[in-house]
Amino acid sequence: MDELELIRKITRDLPTNDRVVVGAGDDCAALTSGKAGELQLFKTDAIVEGVHFTRDAPAEKVGRKALARCLSDIAAMAGVPTAAVVTAGLPRDFAPDYALGITRGMNELAREHNVAIVGGETTTNPERILLSVSLLGVVAKDRITLRSGAKPGDAIFVSGDLGGSLEGRHLDFEPRLEQAHWLAEAFRPHAMIDVSDGLASDLKHILEASGVGAELRSASIPISRAAKQAAASSGNGSTPLNRALSDGEDFELLFTLPSRQAVPLLDGWKAQFPDIRLTCIGKTLEEPGLRIRDDKSGRPLDIDGYVHFQKPE
Amino acid sequence: MDELELIRKITRDLPTNDRVVVGAGDDCAALTSGKAGELQLFKTDAIVEGVHFTRDAPAEKVGRKALARCLSDIAAMAGVPTAAVVTAGLPRDFAPDYALGITRGMNELAREHNVAIVGGETTTNPERILLSVSLLGVVAKDRITLRSGAKPGDAIFVSGDLGGSLEGRHLDFEPRLEQAHWLAEAFRPHAMIDVSDGLASDLKHILEASGVGAELRSASIPISRAAKQAAASSGNGSTPLNRALSDGEDFELLFTLPSRQAVPLLDGWKAQFPDIRLTCIGKTLEEPGLRIRDDKSGRPLDIDGYVHFQKPE
Numbered sequence: 001m002d003e004l005e006l007i008r009k010i011t012r013d014l015p016t017n018d019r020v021v022v023g024a025g026d027d028c029a030a031l032t033s034g035k036a037g038e039l040q041l042f043k044t045d046a047i048v049e050g051v052h053f054t055r056d057a058p059a060e061k062v063g064r065k066a067l068a069r070c071l072s073d074i075a076a077m078a079g080v081p082t083a084a085v086v087t088a089g090l091p092r093d094f095a096p097d098y099a100l101g102i103t104r105g106m107n108e109l110a111r112e113h114n115v116a117i118v119g120g121e122t123t124t125n126p127e128r129i130l131l132s133v134s135l136l137g138v139v140a141k142d143r144i145t146l147r148s149g150a151k152p153g154d155a156i157f158v159s160g161d162l163g164g165s166l167e168g169r170h171l172d173f174e175p176r177l178e179q180a181h182w183l184a185e186a187f188r189p190h191a192m193i194d195v196s197d198g199l200a201s202d203l204k205h206i207l208e209a210s211g212v213g214a215e216l217r218s219a220s221i222p223i224s225r226a227a228k229q230a231a232a233s234s235g236n237g238s239t240p241l242n243r244a245l246s247d248g249e250d251f252e253l254l255f256t257l258p259s260r261q262a263v264p265l266l267d268g269w270k271a272q273f274p275d276i277r278l279t280c281i282g283k284t285l286e287e288p289g290l291r292i293r294d295d296k297s298g299r300p301l302d303i304d305g306y307v308h309f310q311k312p313e
Numbered sequence: 314m315d316e317l318e319l320i321r322k323i324t325r326d327l328p329t330n331d332r333v334v335v336g337a338g339d340d341c342a343a344l345t346s347g348k349a350g351e352l353q354l355f356k357t358d359a360i361v362e363g364v365h366f367t368r369d370a371p372a373e374k375v376g377r378k379a380l381a382r383c384l385s386d387i388a389a390m391a392g393v394p395t396a397a398v399v400t401a402g403l404p405r406d407f408a409p410d411y412a413l414g415i416t417r418g419m420n421e422l423a424r425e426h427n428v429a430i431v432g433g434e435t436t437t438n439p440e441r442i443l444l445s446v447s448l449l450g451v452v453a454k455d456r457i458t459l460r461s462g463a464k465p466g467d468a469i470f471v472s473g474d475l476g477g478s479l480e481g482r483h484l485d486f487e488p489r490l491e492q493a494h495w496l497a498e499a500f501r502p503h504a505m506i507d508v509s510d511g512l513a514s515d516l517k518h519i520l521e522a523s524g525v526g527a528e529l530r531s532a533s534i535p536i537s538r539a540a541k542q543a544a545a546s547s548g549n550g551s552t553p554l555n556r557a558l559s560d561g562e563d564f565e566l567l568f569t570l571p572s573r574q575a576v577p578l579l580d581g582w583k584a585q586f587p588d589i590r591l592t593c594i595g596k597t598l599e600e601p602g603l604r605i606r607d608d609k610s611g612r613p614l615d616i617d618g619y620v621h622f623q624k625p626e
Contacts (some may be wrong), residue, residue, distance in 0.1 A: 003435060006412055006435070007410075007433075007435065010413065010416045014430045015423040015424045015428060015429055015430045017427050017428070019429060020396065023429070023431050024430070029396070031396055031431065033347045034346065034348030034353075035347030042398055042449065043398065044399065044434050045434050045435055046445070046448055048438055052436075080454075081328070082332055083330070083332060083333065083342070085356065085357035087357050087359045087447075089359065089361060089402070091442055097342045100319075101360075107327065107328050109502075114330050115351050116329045116330045116332060116344075117327045117543065118327070118329075118335075118342030118344065119336075119355065119356060119357060120323070120357065121357050121445075122319070122320065123360075123365075124364050125361055125441070126363070126441075127439070128439075128440075130402055130436075130443060132359070132400040132445040134357055136397055136449075151565055180595050217378075230316060236398070236402030236437070251433070254546045
């Protein structure tokens with residue numbers, strides 16, 4: 001049984017109640033908030049030493065990353081983050097200064113986004129540091145953006161440049177909260193997700209949730225410089241395009257909207273966010289499945305993207 | 314720097330915002346909920362294999378315990394739990410059936426208390442299982458019970474029998490939600506906490522938060538059969554009383570209220586919960602510090618209770 005199959009079994013029959021509007025399976029859960037017209041978002045995420053960061057990573061950046069990943073999930077729902085709690089599993093030999101560094105990095109990012117840190121728990125995890133962050137947020141009922149809303153014929157967009165994030169950017173990325181709020185306000189995307197597992201994997205999440213297919217244009221995929229360098233130095237035959245399609249931890253926004261909105265969107269985005277690339281990478285189709293095409297032909301895209309349960313360093 | 318000193322440094326300067334009513338430092342945080350007269354509770358907690366349970370513990374009981382600990386914290390604020398998210402750190406060699414067993418145990422307890430499980434995250438934690446649960450709840454503003462409300466001259470009560478929980482009860486305890494709701498409705502305790510670190514430690518949390526002291530009567534401490542057996546078999550000179558004062562993981566309610574309410578409380582409790590012992594174990598004092606007395610004399614109580622960062626098995 002692989003991770004996906006296990007998660008499918010686990011999420012098949014979860015306890016629910018009348019507060020749940022969106023349960024497990026999207027970037028965040030959404031609950032009734034007690035305030036008319038507003039939903040509450042709820043998300044948990046974790047990073048582990050040797051899997052998501054190495055012991056030589058600066059403590060501040062590790063703490064920052066633990067929170068930033070959750071902020072990116074709130075962004076993917078077009079929400080505003082509000083309050084977090086943190087569990088830290090710490091080895092017996094952990095340096096208190098390292099733990100304080102983690103806190104500094106996390107607090108600084110929290111303050112930038114007016115997020116309160118309202119509780120935590122430290123426990124022993126003898127062999128390695130593990131940080132689990134749970135984050136609350138709010139979103140207007142008519143602004144929430146799910147994975148499941150894509151329609152055939154939508155244009156597919158992604159922010160930023162993709163691939164090679166583990167070469168450095170994963171410790172410094174900016175969660176796309178501002179961009180998501182602007183998008184939800186000005187364009188109401190049909191579907192949205194943050195790219196955490198890799199472009200191909202995360203697009204498949206949208207397609208499966210929405211019951212549509214898609215075709216990407218290989219020449220349009222925005223490939224980062226890090227992806228090019230990683231492909232050149234890996235020596236295992238992986239190409240920059242493969243990197244951009246399958247590397248994880250980009251934390252960019254991937255979304256769809258009616259194709260007639262493509263031009264006004266690109267113009268509006270450029271005016272608002274001149275320093276962040278936005279690219280139309282393809283379109284959704286009625287026929288299920290994910291395809292990619294170059295000038296000559298199309299083929300099914302079977303790159304599954306970043307797989308969790310990877311071997312720790 | 315020990316754990317308490319580190320936590321003191323970490324919690325000194327946490328980011329906050331205008332949603333925070335009670336920040337880090339009580340059993341749960343309390344946030345504005347968007348609904349007049351109601352607060353939202355938010356808590357995180359974690360259990361680690363070899364620290365809080367052993368690999369031979371039944372998976373269902375491990376999953377149950379991970380959630381039950383958080384439910385106990387919601388009880389300590391007199392709240393009603395609503396929705397949880399779960400992070401599971403799993404070793405590379407974990408058995409999928411074990412993970413499904415954890416889920417079954419957690420789901421069953423969640424359903425008993427009408428708690429929705431709305432999300433989760435699995436990640437690699439190569440050497441051992443780690444489960445982190447974050448739980449939301451609600452509580453009426455005029456019912457929330459903090460650690461900080463004890464007044465000099467209060468009577469101190471504890472539910473159940475204490476000590477020796479790690480001999481088995483820690484995997485089966487019932488979070489005292491029903492009892493806490495009854496208490497908050499009928500008697501409005503001045504201060505309340507759940508006994509997780511050990512009676513002496515947790516009472517000190519109430520005393521420090523409230524700026525009062527206390528004297529316990531040693532003959533009144535309710536000692537569990539497991540504490541007596543554990544003391545007899547340990548061979549390290551620890552007494553049953555010591556066990557009851559310092560063992561952790563009892564998850565009973567410890568609370569104070571005006572001493573004139575002691576008799577009606579004991580009568581009412583006995584009628585409501587005939588199978589759960591409630592004991593008056595002492596009283597709060599104006600003078601700071603925790604003392605314990607027998608028939609002859611009083612002495613300061615320096616047993617710190619269960620210490621985290623213990624050596625894993």
